[in-house]
Amino acid sequence: MTLGVLQRQFTLMLGKLIIKAYELGYELTLGEGYDDDGVGHMKGSMHYIRLAQDLNLFKDGVWLDKGLAAEKGLISFMISGMNLGARRESPKT
Numbered sequence: 001m002t003l004g005v006l007q008r009q010f011t012l013m014l015g016k017l018i019i020k021a022y023e024l025g026y027e028l029t030l031g032e033g034y035d036d037d038g039v040g041h042m043k044g045s046m047h048y049i050r051l052a053q054d055l056n057l058f059k060d061g062v063w064l065d066k067g068l069a070a071e072k073g074l075i076s077f078m079i080s081g082m083n084l085g086a087r088r089e090s091p092k093t
């Protein structure tokens with residue numbers, strides 16, 4: 001499989017992930033995607049090869065940082081290369 005094939009599959013899966021997040025009542029803004037300068041991310045980062053997209057997660061207009069989202073058990077997003085998925089857990093009350 002070529003890098004170009006992976007990049008195109010990643011883009012499709014990212015689109016599906018974004019749609020799923022909105023279906024679950026969340027909103028997103030885009031963070032960093034492709035990074036062509038080779039600095040700012042860890043060595044070997046998928047950002048350098050167009051296989052990463054940072055997303056900012058919001059619920060009811062409130063930004064959920066990683067800690068808050070995990071603490072509330074609401075949702076976790078994992079986008080790492082082609083290992084992309086969304087998991088929704090039962091909210092803690």
Ligand SMILES: [Zn+2]
Pocket residue numbers: 032047052053054
């Ligand atoms: Zn990132």
